[in-house]
Amino acid sequence: MSAILDIAGLKIGVPEGPLVVDDVSLSVQAGEVVAVVGESGSGKTMVARSILGLLPPGLVRGEGAIRFKGESIEAAPWKRMRALRGGEIGMVFQEPMVSLNPAIRIGRQMEEGLAIHRPKMGREERRCLCADMLRRVGIEDAERCLMAFPHEFSGGMRQRVMIAMALACRPKLLIADEPTTALDSLTQREVLDLMVGLTREMGTAVLLITHDLGVVARYSQRCVVLEKGKLVEAGATAQIIGNPQHPYTQRLIDAIPRPEPHGGDQATGAPILAVENIAVSFTRRGGLFGRSSQMQALKGVSLEVRPGETVAVVGGSGSGKTTLGRTILQLVKPSGGGIAFRGEPLLTADRAALHRFRMNCQLISQDPYSSLDPRMRVGAIVEEALRLLPALSPAEKQARVTDALAEVGLSGYERRFPHQLSGGQRQRVAIARALIREPALVIADEPISALDMTIQKQILDLLGQLQRQRGFSCLFISHDLAAVRQIASRVIVMQEGLIVEQGETEAVFGRPRHPYTRALMEASPALALSSRTLDFAEASTR
Template identity: 55%
Template sequence: MSEVINSTARQGLSIRDLRIAVNGGLELVKGVSFDVKPGKVLALVGESGSGKTMIGRSVLRLLPDGIGPTAGDILYDGKSLVTASDGAMRDLRGSRIGMVFQEPLVSLNPAMKIGTQMAEGMRLHTDLSETEIRTRCIDMLSRIRITDPEGCLESYPHRFSGGMRQRIMLASVMLLKPGLLIADEPTTALDTLSEKDVLETMMELANDNGTSVLLITHNLGLVAKYADDVVVLQNGEAVEAGPTRRILDDPQEDYTKRLLDSVPRMDDARNQPRPDGDAVLEARDITLSFSQGSTLFRAKPRKPVLKGVSLSIRKGEIVAVVGGSGSGKTTLGRAMLRLADIDGGEILFRGRDISHLPDRELRGFRRDCQIVFQDPFSSLNPRMRVGAIVAEALRHDTTLTRAERMRRADEALADVGLPGHASRLPHELSGGQRQRVAIARAVVSRPALIVADEPISALDMTIQKQVLELFERLQSQLGFACIFISHDLAAVQQIAGRIVVMHEGEIVEEGPCNEVFANPRHDYTRQLIEASPMLVRAEEEKTEPTGLKGITA
């Protein structure tokens, strides 16, 4: 390792030669050392399985059963957390060390209102009155761009999008102004504007209160913009560490160079002419609204989600749909696949109106239009073998025997780079492999169109690059049209020929990717582009093995 972030300071977090193992056997973290000083931000970077989340959880003693430290020490303000009593750890969690997890839906109790959950830590660790607690909760929700903070307190988690739930989780942790904030992939589910606002709020809190931040992430754009120091992890070992600027400008280790090489570039939008021909799938002036429940005597007004949206996709075309959390982009994709009922307008598949067809008449449409969900783990049946999961997409094709369906499934798995994986279960695969299975399930029926709903948001950078390249190759080979829903503007530029920008249930801008990125017409589009964290690769002053000299945020 080229440099160790180390100091003799007793304040802040100090990890010393930490080793974490499963039941004292298999080592997951192998002798990692670093310091996070007050008011500073240190980023732990690495692929899935590198040990970065294990290190973060070990600070608060939140590791799964059977996994724990076997050597080394974790010090906070000079006191060991490894040997601290359970009572001392309870007093520490939340009040002095806060943690934001990657998946907010797991952290938020679905049976409790948001206000009750936010107030819980304040009631436990402060002497504030209920009125003061409520006022602080409302102020914090307003600060992180929740449009109706008072209504939010009375709502349940399922009423919010993934990005909004993460912002609520961040607000709950920030309320107590902890001395150390451990943020485990805190912005994975957020759009670029929300990501910028949340992280800048975190940084403002750190600056105002001398708060340390341990940022666990795979997004090197965020590292470049916000982190003072970085530790690069591979297979549980720290392979490189030092000041962020030095690591990004002049990486010494091959693994660090590979991570940087995998970052999509924001300076090469695709210049792809729109294909000729009729639309495969088309939405005409569709509207959709959600119920907001009812009071004792009457129903509350429905919440409009799509407001007269029109969109058409031609054969072989990749259309990117981007926008903030709650903009309606996922709802649009689901509505066009008849997975959500519209209030008005028309949905046409190959010129035929399918808006109100009964399910029994939609079987051919279901086979010809597939979807890849954001979280492959929750969309794959954990009790089914991978081969059966992929073959299930062919279950309504009566022309195929069971053996033929399994043969097609094996071919699809080979196409996505997973030959010989048909007998495995989903939990035996990595996140990237599970997403490949989801893609194989979508393409096995040779569909006319695929809706890819945030297909790479939960993956680390190197796996994102592999999945995007796989998606491009399959689309080129099979010729399917695609609606690619994403908040990652760099990925959008890499894969899409046309872009649609949504805001508050409406399309505010649409056009070829290269034109929209070069000359955005709408203010919201400009805000999205400006808020996107990216790595800009300057011209080299001398020959470098990876061509990454001069990377900046």
């Protein structure tokens, strides 16, 4: 049987410069899911974009052949590529909020591709098809969705819209570029099950671009491993992940978080942070003439964090875990309850008490690129955290910056700008900035969600090492259950603003009591892979 997609000896690079993709070959059969895996910078997205002729400025396709259904398309004219894009080759991009036009309603954006590739289809027929595709991806109120704007939906809902849009023309090949990055495990599984199920029903081939080996193991039949633009290993998924041959593939597998024993190092003493019955409500606007309504984000949440302890807060999108972190930091005003730091109430604290709290509590944000000033150099970014310590001389501040960067493995990076660093290096800068004032409490809000697995391992190991050295407490907010199992001594599970389960890490993971906790764990491919409980045969039956 001939392949839907066949790439042979593909090379991509800068004119008269280095190659970013060097001699990559792969094929995808009808109805098959083939995964392309590798770290950031491995060239996997460039391979995907070259198929549609969407390489960024400055990169050109060199040698190599790209065949779609036997037709050579590497040098196809513009009109032919326009017909292929969306019509016969669909693409789901990594960030739907960037891919969807925020100023245009969902229905109009979905109809645009049908109007181009199915010109004989009437407007009402196109609208009915769009509504049907939305229902097929699990959006029940499809008619209302067609009239809505992208910002009115969650990340998971926007990704469903992107899948519906990509499959509306029934393409023969679907390219999914990191389609579930930063989604929680339940939403991730729903989105991928829908995508794989619909493509199997339509006989569509799927090229899945991802760095999540759990997703690869669960959904693909074959995988291709890229390192710095070169293909280093390819074959059946079960063989690659179960018995990797290349050292790079072995490093990727070794980076999967492993459960760590926490039984012998339980934190003792009075809680450094105590949250009691916290409630938070937001006003939801009803549109131009609609009525506003109150949405309860937190519904009486209570927790404690003891000195030197890491407590993880997990849950799906919308569960309230990020709102909880922002409320503790006094960035969101609660409507009820109390928060105490070292026994001192915060909600009624005076200015001096709040200053002491903020000097002793620091945040590590989810996206370091957004939280780092792009116009400031790394040294100035880290030193900025010392501005409220006037007792330190400039020389002392510089010495502390040098020591902080050395601790996170970035010695000599003081003069660089954020755009000159990788994602993992930017996160290390964020950690250095958070720890330079030697805080007693660190709140880490999804600090590894958008990082490669090898970088995730480095960041988790670094946080653990620094915590042992400095003894700070950590509230670790995440939807990555495998990472949580590695780093946390206690786990709190949230659903719709409520704590539904909490306890020691191994007790919760080993014997989850609440149905929602069990659903989260069953939906996490990384957790299953780290525990070696994932059945590779599952992928072939999807």
